[in-house]
Amino acid sequence: MSEDVILLAHGGGGLLTHALIRDLFLRHLDNPVLAAQEDAAVVGMPGARLAFTTDSFVVSPLFFPGGDIGRLAVCGTVNDLAMAGATPRHLGAAFIIEEGLPYATLERVVVSMAETAREAGVTVVAGDTKVVGRGGADGLFITTSGIGALPAGEALGVGRLRPGDRLLVSGPVGDHGLAVLIAREGLPLRSRLESDCAPLGGLVAALLDACPGHVRCLRDPTRGGLAATLNEWAAGAGLGMAIDEGAVPVRREVRAACEMLGLDPLHAACEGRLVAAVAPGAAERALGALRGHPLGAGAQIIGEVTAEHPGRVVLRTALGARRLLEMPAGDLLSRIC
Amino acid sequence: MSEDVILLAHGGGGLLTHALIRDLFLRHLDNPVLAAQEDAAVVGMPGARLAFTTDSFVVSPLFFPGGDIGRLAVCGTVNDLAMAGATPRHLGAAFIIEEGLPYATLERVVVSMAETAREAGVTVVAGDTKVVGRGGADGLFITTSGIGALPAGEALGVGRLRPGDRLLVSGPVGDHGLAVLIAREGLPLRSRLESDCAPLGGLVAALLDACPGHVRCLRDPTRGGLAATLNEWAAGAGLGMAIDEGAVPVRREVRAACEMLGLDPLHAACEGRLVAAVAPGAAERALGALRGHPLGAGAQIIGEVTAEHPGRVVLRTALGARRLLEMPAGDLLSRIC
Numbered sequence: 001m002s003e004d005v006i007l008l009a010h011g012g013g014g015l016l017t018h019a020l021i022r023d024l025f026l027r028h029l030d031n032p033v034l035a036a037q038e039d040a041a042v043v044g045m046p047g048a049r050l051a052f053t054t055d056s057f058v059v060s061p062l063f064f065p066g067g068d069i070g071r072l073a074v075c076g077t078v079n080d081l082a083m084a085g086a087t088p089r090h091l092g093a094a095f096i097i098e099e100g101l102p103y104a105t106l107e108r109v110v111v112s113m114a115e116t117a118r119e120a121g122v123t124v125v126a127g128d129t130k131v132v133g134r135g136g137a138d139g140l141f142i143t144t145s146g147i148g149a150l151p152a153g154e155a156l157g158v159g160r161l162r163p164g165d166r167l168l169v170s171g172p173v174g175d176h177g178l179a180v181l182i183a184r185e186g187l188p189l190r191s192r193l194e195s196d197c198a199p200l201g202g203l204v205a206a207l208l209d210a211c212p213g214h215v216r217c218l219r220d221p222t223r224g225g226l227a228a229t230l231n232e233w234a235a236g237a238g239l240g241m242a243i244d245e246g247a248v249p250v251r252r253e254v255r256a257a258c259e260m261l262g263l264d265p266l267h268a269a270c271e272g273r274l275v276a277a278v279a280p281g282a283a284e285r286a287l288g289a290l291r292g293h294p295l296g297a298g299a300q301i302i303g304e305v306t307a308e309h310p311g312r313v314v315l316r317t318a319l320g321a322r323r324l325l326e327m328p329a330g331d332l333l334s335r336i337c
Numbered sequence: 338m339s340e341d342v343i344l345l346a347h348g349g350g351g352l353l354t355h356a357l358i359r360d361l362f363l364r365h366l367d368n369p370v371l372a373a374q375e376d377a378a379v380v381g382m383p384g385a386r387l388a389f390t391t392d393s394f395v396v397s398p399l400f401f402p403g404g405d406i407g408r409l410a411v412c413g414t415v416n417d418l419a420m421a422g423a424t425p426r427h428l429g430a431a432f433i434i435e436e437g438l439p440y441a442t443l444e445r446v447v448v449s450m451a452e453t454a455r456e457a458g459v460t461v462v463a464g465d466t467k468v469v470g471r472g473g474a475d476g477l478f479i480t481t482s483g484i485g486a487l488p489a490g491e492a493l494g495v496g497r498l499r500p501g502d503r504l505l506v507s508g509p510v511g512d513h514g515l516a517v518l519i520a521r522e523g524l525p526l527r528s529r530l531e532s533d534c535a536p537l538g539g540l541v542a543a544l545l546d547a548c549p550g551h552v553r554c555l556r557d558p559t560r561g562g563l564a565a566t567l568n569e570w571a572a573g574a575g576l577g578m579a580i581d582e583g584a585v586p587v588r589r590e591v592r593a594a595c596e597m598l599g600l601d602p603l604h605a606a607c608e609g610r611l612v613a614a615v616a617p618g619a620a621e622r623a624l625g626a627l628r629g630h631p632l633g634a635g636a637q638i639i640g641e642v643t644a645e646h647p648g649r650v651v652l653r654t655a656l657g658a659r660r661l662l663e664m665p666a667g668d669l670l671s672r673i674c
Contacts, residue, residue: 011560037495040485042386042487049380052482053429054391054429054431054480058467083376083377090389096480128391130672158374224351329346
């Protein structure tokens with residue numbers, strides 16, 4: 001392909017659109033379903049139930065330590081499927097591109113998506129490309145959607161939470177949010193912090209295999225971080241969440257950057273961590289299963305579900321005090337995913 | 338909800354994001370799966386195969402005669418599923434919103450999506466909202482994805498096209514593209530032209546019921562219009578398409594506007610029309626089935642598939658001349674969907 005930037009005509013549905021599909025998307029995301037180039041992908045999906053999800057990605061900058069918008073778009077959707085207890089299978093990817101984006105930038109993103117899809121064991125079977133004029137969008141937005149196969153039996157979900165359930169996180173929180181913020185703001189931190197961005201299908205499978213029937217609910221604490229996830233669970237289940245503040249793993253670099261920026265690390269997004277609620281008797285087994293997987297090596301039990309203070313998340317501090325962990329207001333951390 | 342414009346914090350994953358979901362999306366798109374507010378929707382899907390598709394919508398302006406970006410986003414995805422021969426079932430909808438968009442504008446779009454989803458017989462079961470700063474996006478982009486149930490048997494597709502197959506369109510072409518262009522450019526046309534934007538699941542069901550086993554391939558001629566669809570089929574099947582130019586229905590207003598703008602109506606997008614290839618013996622039955630449905634009242638047989646001029650689309654003019662109908666280059670018709 002000779003053009004070195006994306007033109008409006010690449011989104012017009014004609015010759016250049018077809019060239020872009022052939023030379024870029026089909027080349028890197030190659031699979032028979034996508035290659036059929038029908039309006040809709042036809043896929044096999046054994047079993048009577050499936051999980052289905054969609055998310056847009058508008059992260060700025062497009063490339064950051066530990067990842068890029070393409071890897072993020074695959075991981076985000078794969079992880080939403082995995083959190084439902086589903087095996088991620090197929091993705092759709094829709095690109096909104098600003099006229100003038102270097103072709104090489106788009107290619108780097110698509111290559112990263114292809115690599116991450118292989119890592120996650122999914123295929124990109126449907127796609128779309130739109131181009132808007134200069135100033136109409138900021139570089140590149142990607143919306144991924146995904147379908148996954150659900151096993152028989154009760155689905156994971158907030159409705160299954162019970163008092164006494166143990167709460168676990170699979171590793172340090174906030175790495176993604178802070179890595180993106182540091183990259184975007186050009187903060188003068190000598191930080192080697194990288195995004196935790198990773199596909200979690202394998203980690204979830206290991207956990208579910210180790211504790212069949214005992215995992216109640218899973219969620220990846222993305223926007224709004226651990227605080228948003230726990231508050232959503234508390235509100236959704238009408239139960240309380242009691243957290244040992246000192247047990248929540250937070251990297252030194254994340255804590256330092258948060259102090260500089262006046263942020264709470266528990267409000268910062270992860271893109272490769274999960275929060276799990278498991279039946280009390282299965283907590284140690286769950287912890288072992290998570291720690292036995294490369295993406296869960298830093299797992300910790302951080303607290304429990306309680307019938308006290310329903311709808312609220314309470315942190316027990318190292319000094320024995322208690323404070324409410326509130327839902328973030330959300331105005332500081334835009335465009336981190 | 339007291340705010341009258343969308344703020345960055347509406348996309349932060351915290352309190353305002355939750356308020357937006359509750360007060361706008363859940364209120365208008367209400368259904369039990371969406372209300373569960375899990376990361377992924379869990380849906381039943383009997384049968385071992387399904388159709389899956391995704392498209393972004395960046396149309397400008399957001400509202401145009403006969404439709405708006407919300408109606409368009411539902412119809413576009415529903416129609417892609419219908420063209421595969423699937424029954425559209427569930428949609429995901431991901432919103433990228435520019436900070437400052439009036440809340441009332443977003444609500445009008447969501448209400449339109451809800452109405453169109455009801456008309457199409459689908460539910461919106463998954464969603465996402467991102468907000469980017471002023472200048473980061475042009476008002477509102479919506480990406481819809483969808484899943485549909487496929488009947489047993491061979492799927493419709495380009496691979497089924499055979500020489501002799503008759504080609505039909507379900508109504509006048511180009512209404513959508515020209516309605517949007519006239520609205521966007523403020524063209525001084527006293528035009529009552531409206532977009533054809535409509536969900537085609539019912540029309541496709543009527544066609545397939547009338548001609549079981551005889552419909553080869555369906556497509557909705559959106560970006561790039563009839564010219565793009567026929568060229569894609571010719572290239573994909575390695576066959577020729579022979580079209581009677583005079584048989585292709587084009588409204589007088591569309592023809593007039595195209596002449597003013599130097600456009601070919603066959604390059605202009607439809608969002609509520611289909612092109613069908615059917616076995617020769619079933620053509621009249623197919624035509625009757627289309628015309629018997631309100632959305633196919635203007636259907637016509639426009640030509641046939643041929644073993645001659647493989648890969649090319651040839652128009653026979655009223656005067657008996659022949660000319661190639663080429664794939665549009667696509668640089669004039671951006672942001673019509």
